Amino acid sequence: MAANTTSNPQKIREIIDKCDTCFVGMSDNYGRPYVLPFNFGYEEGYIYLHMATEGRKINTLRDNPRVCIAFSTDHELFHRNEGVACSYGMKYRSVLAEGTVEFIEDYDEKVRILNVTMQKYTGRDFNYNPPAVNNVCICRVKTDNIQARLSGYF
C-alpha cells in the first residue's frame, strides 16, 4: 500500500484534530528512551502538553528538552488476499513532529494554553483557580520538523 508523506499544514491539522492522544518520545541524560501518552493542545507550529511538576517525565524533559511526538488515526486493517499473512496491512493517517520543549511560566499564557487544550476536548473555555494554574506545568513544544503520512488514504 503506497504511503504519501506531506508537510501540508492543513493535512497535518486535520490528522492532529482527529487524535485524542499523542505519544511523546523523550530521552534523558543517560540516553534512556521514555515514551508516554499525553492529551494535548495544538496550534500551527506548537504542541502543548500539561503535567504535574514532579515525576520521571518532567525530570527527563529537564535533562533533555528534545522530543519526538507521534499522532495516528483512522487505523483500518486491509488485505489483498485473505489467506496470505504478508498481504495484510494497516491503513492510517499519522503525524510525526520533532521539537523542543519550553516550560511556560507566564500565568496568562498558561491559562491561554490550558484553554487551547480544553477547547480541543470540550469546545469551550474555562476559568481556573490560581493554585491550579500555579501547580500545573505547561510545556510548549516548538516544532521544527513536522510531517504527515497517509498510508492507504489519499
Ligand SMILES: Cc1cc2nc3c(=O)[nH]c(=O)nc-3n(C[C@H](O)[C@H](O)[C@H](O)COP(=O)(O)OP(=O)(O)OC[C@H]3O[C@@H](n4cnc5c(N)ncnc54)[C@H](O)[C@@H]3O)c2cc1C
Ligand atoms: C490517554 C492518556 C492521556 C494522558 N494524558 C496525560 C497528560 O495530558 N498529562 C500527564 O501528565 N499525563 C498524562 N497521562 C499519563 C502519563 O502518560 C504518565 O503516566 C503520567 O504523566 C506519569 O508520568 P511520570 O513519568 O511523571 O510518572 P512516574 O510516576 O514518575 O513514573 C514512574 C514509572 O512508572 C511507569 N509509568 C509512568 N507512566 C506510565 C504509564 N502511562 N503506563 C505505564 N507505566 C507508566 C514508568 O515505568 C516510570 O518509570 C496520560 C495517559 C494516558 C493513557
